[in-house]
Amino acid sequence: MITVIAGGVGAARMLRALLQVVDASDVTTIVNVGDDLVLHGLHISPDLDTVTYTLAGAINPETGWGLVNESWQARTMLEQYGGVSWFGLGDRDLGTHLYRTQRLREGADLATVTAEIAQAWNLGLTVLPATCDQLQTMVTLAADDPADADSPGLPAGTEISFQEYFVQRQHSVPISAVRFDGAEATTAAPGVLEAIETANLIVIAPSNPLVSIAPVLAVPGIREALIRRRSAVVAVSPIIAGAALKGPADRMLSELGHDASVLGVAALYKEFTNTLVIDSADAALQSDVEAFGLNCIVTETIMSQPGVSESLARTVLSGVSR
Numbered sequence: 123m124i125t126v127i128a129g130g131v132g133a134a135r136m137l138r139a140l141l142q143v144v145d146a147s148d149v150t151t152i153v154n155v156g157d158d159l160v161l162h163g164l165h166i167s168p169d170l171d172t173v174t175y176t177l178a179g180a181i182n183p184e185t186g187w188g189l190v191n192e193s194w195q196a197r198t199m200l201e202q203y204g205g206v207s208w209f210g211l212g213d214r215d216l217g218t219h220l221y222r223t224q225r226l227r228e229g230a231d232l233a234t235v236t237a238e239i240a241q242a243w244n245l246g247l248t249v250l251p252a253t254c255d256q257l258q259t260m261v262t263l264a265a266d267d268p269a270d271a272d273s274p275g276l277p278a279g280t281e282i283s284f285q286e287y288f289v290q291r292q293h294s295v296p297i298s299a300v301r302f303d304g305a306e307a308t309t310a311a312p313g314v315l316e317a318i319e320t321a322n323l324i325v326i327a328p329s330n331p332l333v334s335i336a337p338v339l340a341v342p343g344i345r346e347a348l349i350r351r352r353s354a355v356v357a358v359s360p361i362i363a364g365a366a367l368k369g370p371a372d373r374m375l376s377e378l379g380h381d382a383s384v385l386g387v388a389a390l391y392k393e394f395t396n397t398l399v400i401d402s403a404d405a406a407l408q409s410d411v412e413a414f415g416l417n418c419i420v421t422e423t424i425m426s427q428p429g430v431s432e433s434l435a436r437t438v439l440s441g442v443s444r
């Protein structure tokens with residue numbers, strides 16, 4: 123059995139790659155919920171949906187999030203009313219959020235609803251939210267944020283939710299801190315700790331270490347469980363040649379005082395990771411990674427290139443035994 127700790131886009135690509143070489147029924151993924159938000163009264167779980175839609179072959183290839191063949195009539199209506207429209211919710215996608223919200227209102231927990239959604243898309247693997255409880259990633263602005271059409275100006279030091287940073291401000295503002303509101307009071311969702319305890323291989327997907335992986339680790343018990351299973355943990359670096367492929371991971375690392383390179387990832391992961399897979403572009407850093415007490419495998423890791431996904435998946439699978 124393989125357990126994959128996941129954020130959104132990078133994790134979805136890693137999972138899709140792994141499913142090219144292993145049976146879906148052998149895979150469990152534990153997904154970040156720190157990005158979740160309630161908007162228009164709807165419970166939206168962006169990382170769970172990115173994983174689900176990608177593995178279903180239904181992700182919008184242009185954006186990397188949301189559904190393919192989407193229409194935007196509801197958003198147009200919202201704009202006409204002057205409602206909140208900065209968080210893009212397509213008409214098809216809205217169906218997912220309506221379903222999730224209604225089931226939660228009926229008293230189902232997020233793990234149950236997530237399983238129902240994965241089942242409806244015939245995914246075959248087990249998709250678990252890290253927790254069914256509320257855990258919200260918050261970031262602190264490092265500089266004043268000027269007013270614009272969507273928001274009033276905010277002074278440096280203000281804490282905003284992850285989506286207000288990531289989507290509303292398109293991560294264009296520097297930040298000085300990340301906090302996982304509510305994390306201490308959460309418990310791991312049913313099956314999460316067992317999936318870590320019993321896996322033959324645990325993969326830390328190439329997701330943002332600070333806002334995709336860290337909020338999963340902030341759920342009490344998860345980090346400790348990974349530390350106990352360290353010898354079975356293989357991580358894939360989301361940072362290649364000092365940069366994220368997409369998104370703010372590199373900038374966030376340096377703004378928060380980490381090395382924006384595979385070495386920053388190594389430092390953050392060494393306590394619970396045995397093997398770090400880094401990109402060929404970073405081959406020169408292999409021995410520096412090993413100096414953190416990690417095994418280091420160098421290979422191609424950009425999964426948009428043909429053939430790379432499957433070979434990366436095979437390398438990750440071999441990672442425990444090296």
Ligand code: GDP
Pocket residue numbers: 128129130131132133134135169172328329330333334358359360361362365366367368369371372423424425426
């Ligand atoms: P989000 O929650 O949708 O923003 O996505 P994640 O946190 O899961 O992933 C974002 C990170 O994935 C970025 O830092 C990217 O550099 C990384 N990433 C995306 N695709 C790939 C890939 O093909 N290979 C590697 N190594 N990293 C990737």
Ligand code: CA
Pocket residue numbers: 129130131157168169334
């Ligand atoms: Ca995310």
